[in-house]
Amino acid sequence: MDTEVEVSASWGLTGLQAPKYHRIILKLSGEALAGGRGYGIDPDIVNSIASEIRDIKDKGVEVAIVVGGGNIWRGVAGSAKGMDRATADYMGMLATVINALALQDALEKSGVDTRVQSAIEMKEVAEPYIRRRAIRHLEKGRVVIFGGGTGNPFFSTDTTAALRAAEIEAEVILMAKNVDGVYDSDPKKNPDAKRYLELGYLDVLNKGLAVMDSTATSLCMENKIPLIVFNLSIKGNIMKTVMGHKTGTYVGREHSD
Numbered sequence: 001m002d003t004e005v006e007v008s009a010s011w012g013l014t015g016l017q018a019p020k021y022h023r024i025i026l027k028l029s030g031e032a033l034a035g036g037r038g039y040g041i042d043p044d045i046v047n048s049i050a051s052e053i054r055d056i057k058d059k060g061v062e063v064a065i066v067v068g069g070g071n072i073w074r075g076v077a078g079s080a081k082g083m084d085r086a087t088a089d090y091m092g093m094l095a096t097v098i099n100a101l102a103l104q105d106a107l108e109k110s111g112v113d114t115r116v117q118s119a120i121e122m123k124e125v126a127e128p129y130i131r132r133r134a135i136r137h138l139e140k141g142r143v144v145i146f147g148g149g150t151g152n153p154f155f156s157t158d159t160t161a162a163l164r165a166a167e168i169e170a171e172v173i174l175m176a177k178n179v180d181g182v183y184d185s186d187p188k189k190n191p192d193a194k195r196y197l198e199l200g201y202l203d204v205l206n207k208g209l210a211v212m213d214s215t216a217t218s219l220c221m222e223n224k225i226p227l228i229v230f231n232l233s234i235k236g237n238i239m240k241t242v243m244g245h246k247t248g249t250y251v252g253r254e255h256s257d
């Protein structure tokens with residue numbers, strides 16, 4: 001499981017004093033907020049994530065966050081049990097807003113100025129998503145949390161991350177996972193699974209690797225937005241990744257050499 005597949009030369013830069021990336025999208029799954037319980041929201045986990053986000057913001061990094069809702073509700077799971085898919089997906093979008101508000105609360109208590117923007121209008125708790133306003137918030141040093149997915153059923157929060165990254169001209173998407181990168185098979189089931197250091201977008205699509213769904217991957221490829229898949233559970237990994245250290249798998253070229 002520790003063996004790595006080096007697709008190309010090392011992409012990490014160690015020892016940097018300034019951040020390598022200055023505007024990022026951090027993609028957090030709903031499960032990341034649940035901690036070991038696997039459901040609901042773990043306040044300790046959320047506070048820990050907020051602390052790490054505060055640290056990278058203090059380095060001058062402009063941070064936007066896309067949060068999932070799988071710790072509360074999964075539209076695909078509801079659809080599989082007979083629920084109308086569009087209805088199930090809208091329920092999932094509402095779950096992402098709950099998570100966004102929880103993260104906003106933790107960030108604000110850490111002294112971070114934050115705005116939640118929702119693709120589904122709910123003006124009492126969140127701003128509507130407006131691209132220019134989101135960029136202005138980032139320029140003013142605020143963390144922007146995108147909730148409500150894309151506002152459309154049948155699209156994942158992975159696709160939301162790719163779409164928002166393109167819209168706000170983010171330099172990279174940081175994909176926070178519970179594993180330390182992308183493997184050629186499930187490392188939890190296969191102890192001989194090999195980790196990739198670097199992949200091309202087409203590698204991900206052709207090999208069916210579990211990075212993000214194909215729509216999101218294609219969007220990233222078309223807009224040349226790199227991804228870094230890393231382990232969120234290791235404290236300090238967000239900072240290390242932003243600074244350019246190797247923390248997981250880099251996805252960012254059209255073809256592997």
